[in-house]
Amino acid sequence: MVLELHAPVTTTGGRGVVAMVLLEKRIPFELVPIEWDTLNSKEHLAKQPFGQVPFIDDDGFILYESRAIARYLEEKYPQQGTKLIPTELKAKALFEQAASVEFADYEPYARAVYMAGKAKRFRGLPDDHVAFDEAVADLSRAIDVYEVILGKQKYLAGDELTLVDLFHIGFGATFEFLGCDLLVKGPNVSRWWKDIISRPSWISLSDGIKSTYTYE
Ligand SMILES: N[C@@H](CCC(=O)N[C@@H](CS)C(=O)NCC(=O)O)C(=O)O
Incomplete structure (x- = not known):
């Protein structure tokens, strides 16, 4: 089947x-x-x-x-x-490190940006600029760190693409539409993000x- x-x-x-x-x-x-x-x-x-x-x-x-x-x-x-997952011991440990960061330091804030932005754009609810701006400010803390990390390596877990990079696609793909430019602002993060979204x-x-x- x-x-x-x-x-x-x-x-x-x-x-x-x-x-x-x-x-x-x-x-x-x-x-x-x-x-x-x-x-x-x-x-x-x-x-x-x-x-x-x-x-x-x-x-x-x-x-x-x-x-x-x-x-x-x-x-x-x-x-x-x-x-999409390295097998060598230390490369795998760095993958797990990046995966934990994605889940703990990125996902909750990315979800908050999505929820506040979605309420604004899709549901005809009154604009809640405060919730949206707060969510973007919270998320920018992780993205600022990503900017540094991605200045030293090609992807979040090293120089090879892994699942961790792809985990960002869901909420990330909605950001520009929702009015959040965090993934297209810093040179290193935007280089990385363009790489992900231009994959066939x-x-x-x-x-x-x-x-x-x-x-x-
Ligand atoms: N942690 C879950 C989250 C999935 C998730 O947020 N799904 C959303 C759609 S993208 C959903 O089902 N929303 C409906 C709801 O939560 O009521 C996963 O990664 O599979």
Whole structure:
């Protein structure tokens, strides 16, 4: 059975990174589209008990949490497509360091920027400039450190692309639209960010995830 990615058709958030990893690893998959208003249904909660997306169904094996899915895919197909987790001891330790930083020092603030900006842009709610500006200021602390790190190396875990770089795609891809320029401001961060968003895997997702992906 071809691997199923259960997610809405659009590509931001956790579903964007999982689709990008599937393409980087050249893993055939099928999108099973999910409607946003079904996330709290009994059927969905049986697969993703937190009522979120995405999850995968790999021949009956259900897995949710985009970072866990990405790691599973890399470990299942280490020799296929782009290598996304280093195996050498110290390189792997630096990867884990960058992964912890992404989850602890970037993700919560990136999510806050997204939530404040989304309320503003998509939901017709009154502009909450205060919440948005505060979220951007909080996020800029991590981005300032990234600017220094990326002045010394090509990617966040070293000179090779890893999953950590791709973990930034979900919220990051929405920032410019939401009016947050943090990823295109500093020279090192913007060089890195352009590298990520110009990968063929991301470009092919920019109109949304297609229903099936196969490879030559
Ligand atoms: N930590 C989860 C977060 C996933 C997440 O935030 N999903 C959003 C869409 S991108 C969602 O399901 N939102 C609906 C909700 O939380 O009610 C992951 O990485 O898979």
